[in-house]
Each structure stands twice: as structure tokens, then as C-alpha cells.
Amino acid sequence: MFGTGYEEDFIMRQIRGIIQVIAHLLFGVEVESLAPQLIEDAKARQDLETLLTMADDGALAEAQECLRLVMGEHSLNALRIGAAFYTHLYEKDDAFLEAHGCTRGDILRGVRQMAEEFGAGELAELFLAGM
Numbered sequence: 001m002f003g004t005g006y007e008e009d010f011i012m013r014q015i016r017g018i019i020q021v022i023a024h025l026l027f028g029v030e031v032e033s034l035a036p037q038l039i040e041d042a043k044a045r046q047d048l049e050t051l052l053t054m055a056d057d058g059a060l061a062e063a064q065e066c067l068r069l070v071m072g073e074h075s076l077n078a079l080r081i082g083a084a085f086y087t088h089l090y091e092k093d094d095a096f097l098e099a100h101g102c103t104r105g106d107i108l109r110g111v112r113q114m115a116e117e118f119g120a121g122e123l124a125e126l127f128l129a130g131m
Contacts, residue, residue, distance in 0.1 A: 011104075012090060014127045015111055019083040021127075022120045023076065039084075044077035051085050058100040060089070064110060071117045082114045 039045040047070055054063035067085055070078050089097075089107050097103060108128060115124030 011108070012087065015083070015087060015090065018111065018115055018120070018124050018127045019079065021123060022115060022118050023079060025120070039077055039080050041077050044081060048081045048084055051081065052088050055085070055089055055092075058096075060097075060100045060102045067110075071114060074118065079114075079118060086111050086114070 039048060051063045051067055051070075054060075054066070063085070067082060070081050072078075086107055089102070089110075090104065094104070097107075112121065112124045112128065115121050
């Protein structure tokens with residue numbers, strides 16, 4: 001299901017689309033990029049950098065648990081952190097993910113859960129239907 005570069009690019013665009021719609025609907029802002037440096041709040045940027053380092057080190061389950069705590073804030077920064085985190089994870093290759101007990105399906109479930117946290121679970125299903 002997640003084999004070709006085209007499929008992965010499509011899924012990445014869908015994830016970005018979900019984030020952009022949530023940011024617009026809930027916060028009234030346009031999110032053009034999910035780049036960590038666009039997070040203006042220093043603490044939020046540090047939180048993201050910590051999560052990305054944990055992910056890069058293979059501590060995926062622990063990083064996702066920490067992300068759940070951040071998501072509890074229901075802020076634009078929390079949404080940006082979650083979006084950047086899941087985008088970063090999705091860019092990992094299958095061998096890395098498998099070696100650390102994660103699948104692309106797990107990442108998509110995380111994106112769906114994040115959307116639900118922001119009251120946009122049905123919207124996420126529209127974007128991710130069949131994935």
C-alpha cells in the first residue's frame with residue numbers, strides 16, 4: 001500500500017492539507033509550511049526539536065506519548081508541532097520505521113487522532129479515506 005514515491009507524496013500532501021484546513025478553521029491562519037523554524041514560540045520550537053530528536057533516535061513510542069501531552073494544549077503551536085512531527089516521521093524509510101516498531105499506518109492513525117483532538121476527525125477521514 002505504501003510503496004511508490006508517488007503514493008507517499010500524495011499522502012504527504014493529504015496530511016498537509018488536513019493541517020492547513022484545521023489551522024484555517026480553528027485559528028483563522030494560513031499555514032504555508034510545516035517547517036520547525038516557523039514556530040515562533042521558543043518553548044514550542046524546543047518541544048518540537050526534542051520530539052524530532054527522540055524520533056531520530058528511534059524512541060518513536062516515547063515521542064508519540066510526549067506529543068499527546070503537547071496536543072492537550074489545543075493551540076496553534078500544538079497543531080504545528082504535531083504536523084511537523086508526523087510529517088518528519090512519514091519521511092522516514094520503511095526499514096527505520098519497522099526497526100522501531102512503527103508503520104505508515106500507525107503514522108496515519110496518529111494524524112487522525114491529532115485531527116480528532118482538534119475536533120476535525122471527520123475532516124481527516126475525508127482527506128485520508130482509503131489510506
